[in-house]
Structures are given as C-alpha cells and as structure tokens.
Amino acid sequence: MTDAGKESGGMTTARAVRRSLLVSLWFMFLTLPILVIRVNPVAQEIVWRWRNLFLIGVGSFVLSLVGQFLTHRQTRRTPSLTPGRLAIFRQRCMREPQIYVPFLLCAVLTTLLFPWFFSTYQTNIMTTALMYVVLGLGLNIVVGLAGLLDLGYVAFYAVGAYSYALLNHHFGLGFWAALPIGAGLAALFGILLGFPVLRLRGDYLAIVTLGFGEIIRLILENWNEFSFGPSGIANIPRPGFFGLDLSLAGATVYLYYLMIGLVLFTIFVVNRLQNSRIGRAWIALREDELACQAMGIDKTRTKLTAFALGATWAGMVGVIFAAKTTFINPPSFTFLESAMILAIVVLGGMGSIAGVVIAALVLILLPEYLRAFAEYRMLLFGAVLVIMMIFRPQGLISSARRAYKFMPVPVAAGRNKRHGTAADH
Amino acid sequence: MDYFLELFLGGLTRGSIYALIALGYTMVYGIIGLINFAHGEIYMLGAFTGLIVASLLTVFGLNQYAILVLASLVAMVYAAAYGYTVEKIAYRPLRQASRLSPLISAIGMSIFLQNYVRLAQTSDFLPFPALIPDLAFMEPYAHIIGSAELVILLVTAMVMLLLTAVIRFTRIGRAMRATAQDKGMAMLVGVDVNRVISITFMIGSALAALGGVLIASHIGQINFAIGFIAGIKAFTAAVLGGIGSIPGAVLGGFVLGCTESFATGYVSSDYEDVFAFGLLVLILVFRPAGILGRAAAEKV
Numbered sequence: 049m050t051d052a053g054k055e056s057g058g059m060t061t062a063r064a065v066r067r068s069l070l071v072s073l074w075f076m077f078l079t080l081p082i083l084v085i086r087v088n089p090v091a092q093e094i095v096w097r098w099r100n101l102f103l104i105g106v107g108s109f110v111l112s113l114v115g116q117f118l119t120h121r122q123t124r125r126t127p128s129l130t131p132g133r134l135a136i137f138r139q140r141c142m143r144e145p146q147i148y149v150p151f152l153l154c155a156v157l158t159t160l161l162f163p164w165f166f167s168t169y170q171t172n173i174m175t176t177a178l179m180y181v182v183l184g185l186g187l188n189i190v191v192g193l194a195g196l197l198d199l200g201y202v203a204f205y206a207v208g209a210y211s212y213a214l215l216n217h218h219f220g221l222g223f224w225a226a227l228p229i230g231a232g233l234a235a236l237f238g239i240l241l242g243f244p245v246l247r248l249r250g251d252y253l254a255i256v257t258l259g260f261g262e263i264i265r266l267i268l269e270n271w272n273e274f275s276f277g278p279s280g281i282a283n284i285p286r287p288g289f290f291g292l293d294l295s296l297a298g299a300t301v302y303l304y305y306l307m308i309g310l311v312l313f314t315i316f317v318v319n320r321l322q323n324s325r326i327g328r329a330w331i332a333l334r335e336d337e338l339a340c341q342a343m344g345i346d347k348t349r350t351k352l353t354a355f356a357l358g359a360t361w362a363g364m365v366g367v368i369f370a371a372k373t374t375f376i377n378p379p380s381f382t383f384l385e386s387a388m389i390l391a392i393v394v395l396g397g398m399g400s401i402a403g404v405v406i407a408a409l410v411l412i413l414l415p416e417y418l419r420a421f422a423e424y425r426m427l428l429f430g431a432v433l434v435i436m437m438i439f440r441p442q443g444l445i446s447s448a449r450r451a452y453k454f455m456p457v458p459v460a461a462g463r464n465k466r467h468g469t470a471a472d473h
Numbered sequence: 474m475d476y477f478l479e480l481f482l483g484g485l486t487r488g489s490i491y492a493l494i495a496l497g498y499t500m501v502y503g504i505i506g507l508i509n510f511a512h513g514e515i516y517m518l519g520a521f522t523g524l525i526v527a528s529l530l531t532v533f534g535l536n537q538y539a540i541l542v543l544a545s546l547v548a549m550v551y552a553a554a555y556g557y558t559v560e561k562i563a564y565r566p567l568r569q570a571s572r573l574s575p576l577i578s579a580i581g582m583s584i585f586l587q588n589y590v591r592l593a594q595t596s597d598f599l600p601f602p603a604l605i606p607d608l609a610f611m612e613p614y615a616h617i618i619g620s621a622e623l624v625i626l627l628v629t630a631m632v633m634l635l636l637t638a639v640i641r642f643t644r645i646g647r648a649m650r651a652t653a654q655d656k657g658m659a660m661l662v663g664v665d666v667n668r669v670i671s672i673t674f675m676i677g678s679a680l681a682a683l684g685g686v687l688i689a690s691h692i693g694q695i696n697f698a699i700g701f702i703a704g705i706k707a708f709t710a711a712v713l714g715g716i717g718s719i720p721g722a723v724l725g726g727f728v729l730g731c732t733e734s735f736a737t738g739y740v741s742s743d744y745e746d747v748f749a750f751g752l753l754v755l756i757l758v759f760r761p762a763g764i765l766g767r768a769a770a771e772k773v
Contacts (some may be wrong), residue, residue: 081547083527083593248757251507255753263754265742266750270747384584390580
C-alpha cells in the first residue's frame with residue numbers, strides 16, 4: 049500500500065490487481081484458523097467453514113482494489129488552496145439565516161413533538177441517546193478541551209447511579225434530592241481521581257483512569273454489604289411529577305423532556321465554559337502543558353476543575369439512568385461503556401459541541417434501528433474507530449479554532465476578501 | 474511453609490505469563506512510544522489458534538509432546554502475522570499523528586479483534602485441553618508445584634534468555650536498540666526503521682501467543698474476552714518494572730504475579746483484580762519510571 053501511488057503514471061491495472069491478489073491471499077491465510085475452523089473440544093468435533101474463506105478472499109480483494117484506486121486518484125489530484133465545495137456549502141449553512149433557521153425550526157419541532165408521534169419504545173431509545181449526548185459533552189470537557197484522556201469515565205456514571213439507588217434504598221431519598229447529591233459525589237470522585245494523577249500525562253493517565261474505572265466496578269461487584277454485589281439494586285423509583293405518580297408511558301415522556309432540558313442546559317454551560325477563563329486555560333493545557341504553566345496558569349486547579357466538571361455530568365446522567373431503568377448492577381458500567389463515550393467524543397470531533405451531539409445520536413440510534421446488524425455492531429464500532437483515526441482524526445465536525453490567520457495578501461485578495469483575512473471563528 | 478511455597482511458585486508461574494505478554498508492550502513502547510492496546514487481544518488470538526491446532530492434531534492422533542510444540546509454534550506464527558497486520562493497518566498510518574490518535578486506534582483495534590473472535594468462534598467459555606503432560610519425577614512435589622507450572626517457568630526462562638541474546642548480539646537486535654534510542658538517527662545510519670518496528674511487533678506478538686497457549690492449557694478454559702484483563706495486567710507488569718526495559722518487564726511480571734498470588738492466598742480472592750489495578754495506580758503515582766526505569770527529563 050505504501051508505494052501504490054508513488055509514480056502516478058507508472059501504476060498499471062495489472063500491478064494493482066496483483067497487489068490486491070496478494071492482499072487477499074494474506075487475509076485468507078490470516079483468517080484461516082479462526083474464521084474457517086470451529087472446534088468443539090468436548091465432542092472432538094471439527095466444523096470447516098470454507099465459505100467464510102471465500103468471502104474473505106473476495107471481500108479483501110475488492111476492498112484493496114477500491115483502496116488503491118482511491119489513493120491513486122488522490123495523489124493525481126493537485127492539492128488546491130480553495131476550500132472544497134462541501135466546505136463552502138457548510139459555511140453557507142452556518143452563516144446564512146434563511147438556510148439554517150428553517151433547519152433549526154424543524155429540528156426543534158421534531159424533538160418537542162417526538163413523544164406524541166412515536167411509541168413509548170421509540171421515546172425510550174431517544175432518551176437513551178440523549179443521555180449519551182450529555183455524557184459525551186461531559187467527557188468532552190476532560191478529553192476534548194483539557195486534553196486529558198480519561199478511559200474510566202464510566203466510574204463517575206456509576207457513582208451517580210449508585211448514589212441515587214443507595215440513598216433511595218436506605219433513606220428513601222427522592223429523585224430530585226438525589227440529582228444534585230449524585231452530581232456532587234461524582235465531582236468529588238473526579239477530584240479524588242484527579243489528585244494522584246496530576247503529574248501523569250498522555251498514555252499513563254489513560255491507563256490509570258482505566259484502572260480507576262475498573263476498581264470502582266470491581267468494588268461494586270464484590271462488596272456485597274454495600275452495593276448488593278452482582279445482583280444489583282432493583283425497584284428504584286422513577287422521578288415523580290410534583291408528587292404525582294406517573295404511568296410507565298407518562299414517566300417515559302417525562303424523562304424524555306427532562307433529558308431534553310438537561311441537554312440544553314449542558315450545551316449552554318459547556319458553551320459558556322469554553323469561552324471562559326477556565327475554558328481557555330483548558331485549551332492551553334491541552335496544547336502545551338509547559339507553555340501553559342509558563343503563562344501563569346495554575347496547572348493543579350485547571351486539571352482538577354476539568355475532572356470535577358466532567359464527572360458532574362456523568363453523575364447527573366447516572367442518577368437519571370438509575371431512575372430510567374429502575375434497576376442497576378455493575379455490568380452496566382464496564383470499560384466498553386467508557387470506550388463508547390470516548391468514541392462519541394472522538395467521532396464528533398474533540399472539543400466540538402455540535403459534533404458530539406451528532407455523533408452520540410448516530411452511534412446510539414443507528415445500532416438500534418439496524419437490528420439486523422446488531423451482531424456486528426461492536427465489530428463495526430471498533431473498525432470505525434480505527435478508520436476515523438486514519439482518515440479523519442479531527443472528527444465529523446472539527447471544532448473551529450480561534451486563531452489569527454496570517455494569509456499572504458495576494459491569495460486572499462485573489463479570492464474573496466471576506467474569507468481570508470478576518471479572524472476565523 | 475508449604476502453603477507459602479505453593480503461593481510463591483504459583484505467583485512465579487502467573488508472573489512469567491505476565492512477563493511474556495509484558496515484553497510485547499515494553500518493546501513496542503520502547504520503540505514507538507505507543508501503548509499497544511490490542512496486544513492483549515493478540516494473546517487471546519494466540520490462545521484460540523493454539524486451541525484449534527491442538528484440537529485438529531488430537532483428532533489426527535499425534536502424541537502429546539508433538540501437539541504441545543506444534544500448537545505453540547503455529548499459534549506464535551499466526552500471532553506474529555496478526556501483530557504485523559495490526560501494526561500496518563492501525564498504527565503505521567498514524568506514525569506522525571498526535572499521541573491520542575494511535576491510542577484510540579489501538580482501542581478500536583482491540584474491540585474489533587475481540588468481536589472478530591466472538592463472531593467467528595463463540596462467546597462461551599471453551600475448555601482448553603491440558604497440553605502439558607504430568608511428569609513422573611514431579612510426583613513427590615505435586616503439592617507444591619505442578620508439572621505444568623514447572624514447564625511454564627522453564628519455557629519462559631528459556632525464551633527470555635533467547636530474547637536477551639537476540640537483542641544484545643544480533644544485527645536486528647542492534648537495529649532495534651538503535652531505533653529505540655533515536656529513530657531519526659537510526660534512519661540516517663541506514664536502519665530500515667519500518668522493518669524494525671514490524672519485527673518488534675512480530676516478536677512481541679509471538680511471545681504473547683506462547684504465553685496464551687501455556688496459561689490456557691494450565692487454566693483449562695478460554696474465552697474471547699480474556700485478552701482485556703490479561704493485557705491490562707501485563708501492562709501493569711511492564712510499567713512496574715519500568716516501561717521500555719526488557720529485564721524490567723520480567724521483574725515486573727514476577728512482582729505482580731507474586732503480589733496477586735499472596736493477596737489472594739492470604740487476604741481474599743474476590744479482589745484479585747483490584748490488587749493488580751491498585752498496584753498499577755500506586756506505581757504510576759509514586760514511581761512512574763518503574764523499578765528499573767530511569768526518570769527522563771523532558772526536553773523543551
């Protein structure tokens with residue numbers, strides 16, 4: 049694949065086909081034992097599935113050909129300075145009210161009227177997706193803004209869920225009382241995790257946070273007297289509506305609007321945070337820790353606030369999760385959940401609010417509606433993470449960076465004066 | 474005393490498997506500074522390949538020693554092939570990217586490989602045949618150390634010596650050390666850095682697969698998800714000894730194995746994994762450079 053496009057004229061179809069043939073042979077060799085042979089060690093049975101080998105061979109051959117064709121075309125095309133047609137269209141959509149106002153109106157109407165037109169089941173799924181939007185936005189503070197790779201985010205989610213469940217079980221605390229307590233406890237845990245890892249960065253931080261998340265889950269699983277172990281806690285009450293007990297359908301709709309409210313609140317807060325003093329400090333920390341310290345930013349405080357504020361949202365969503373499912377147990381809080389939330393942030397584009405919202409909706413809703421592919425969901429999920437990192441590491445919607453652009457004047461004047469010279473927002 | 478010895482030797486056995494996997498982490502980290510999250514999955518793939526080959530050969534009726542050797546060898550070859558492919562697809566295009574990208578790509582690869590095995594094989598636990606035969610002369614010591622444990626310890630020790638020799642005395646070993654020290658400079662003096670990285674991945678993967686086959690045959694069952702916990706623990710071992718250092722990985726593996734063994738033996742077996750993770754957090758917080766590692770000052 050490396051020399052596929054080196055000389056754009058020299059690559060012939062025959063060479064491409066030979067390359068693809070080799071690739072396909074390699075993958076057939078690679079998948080031979082795992083994909084073709086299935087053994088049953090007890091019955092001493094062996095099943096040969098040659099059809100899989102054929103499929104892999106043909107599939108990798110075609111994919112490799114397509115891949116070579118694409119890289120070939122890309123190297124042939126001269127890189128242009130002008131933004132692509134798609135980028136211009138996107139900019140127009142963002143800028144001109146007559147385009148984006150109807151769009152927004154439509155979106156607002158759909159979200160508001162959603163529970164009236166769709167079943168309880170659909171509303172439930174939508175609520176889940178909205179929960180992930182908030183989780184994604186929360187993690188976005190830690191990973192996207194402050195650049196601290198947190199692989200144990202689900203721990204704070206668990207803290208929130210268990211604080212509501214336990215407080216309700218022992219003291220009969222209601223949903224609305226538990227919501228701030230859950231958020232506060234999660235923030236406390238965020239600081240608790242933040243303190244020891246202040247000195248770490250990058251990969252080490254990722255591993256420690258992962259370890260932290262697993263420790264929390266393992267404690268919940270094993271400390272039976274405290275958390276009721278693997279059997280979990282059942283009969284957690286749904287949130288009441290000013291003292292009224294709602295029916296199941298009513299509660300679902302109520303939770304849906306609650307989540308809509310929380311999403312709007314989160315977007316508002318995160319947006320304000322991003323442009324605040326502390327938000328700028330986070331971004332500076334992400335870009336260069338040493339330079340950031342040299343500018344007089346208190347590293348300890350900045351990191352701890354990032355952890356605490358990020359964890360707060362997870363705690364809140366945790367409380368809502370417990371209220372929504374009315375039953376929680378440790379397997380809901382595995383590393384995969386953390387990976388999922390991280391994937392939302394990464395796919396959406398680190399630091400971009402709109403991107404995170406879209407990615408959360410896509411990642412949670414798509415598998416729900418593609419039930420046929422449910423089996424392959426995680427497989428595709430892993431592949432998408434890799435592919436995104438290779439081809440579009442900035443995510444679906446890359447966050448516009450506040451930067452002064454120093455464009456050479458002739459280029460700017462030659463095109464459109466409005467685009468080139470102004471500070472880019 | 475016997476109980477103590479049993480726990481100690483059990484810990485060493487466990488630790489030697491961690492060490493075998495940790496070598497892959499530490500070698501890769503030493504050369505390209507990447508935590509290869511998919512390494513645990515390579516270990517799992519190795520164990521599965523070993524199981525499949527062993528089952529095939531049992532049906533053909535080979536003798537036990539031949540099965541053990543062949544299954545391990547095939548598993549190592551396949552793991553090396555997987556390691557090579559994973560590096561080429563998921564990491565090589567990201568060589569110049571920011572540090573976060575390859576890590577996330579590695580997480581994606583890990584999830585992909587886990588589900589690949591889950592879909593292609595099964596999500597249940599599969600029984601793994603005991604490939605290592607009971608040795609007659611070990612009978613009197615059976616209450617302290619089993620034959621399988623002895624074989625695992627011996628094989629691991631041999632492999633470690635071999636690896637040390639390769640890295641110290643051969644051409645490719647020298648190239649690996651040069652690449653680890655300074656990639657750009659190594660390139661300038663004519664080392665094919667890409668090839669060295671590929672070979673590093675292949676060696677690390679083969680060692681992980683060997684560990685996978687040995688421990689699976691000792692424990693007796695495998696599953697598509699075993700790579701995650703084993704990978705994290707092996708990574709802990711690598712960090713414990715000082716990541717990037719090969720003797721460190723071995724030492725870290727033994728320390729971790731013994732800690733776990735004593736903790737489960739004397740305290741409680743419920744929290745086995747908590748001890749490992751707790752140790753990891755403590756080490757990273759108080760001595761991030763590890764036991765044998767040196768703290769490197771950051772150049773600005």
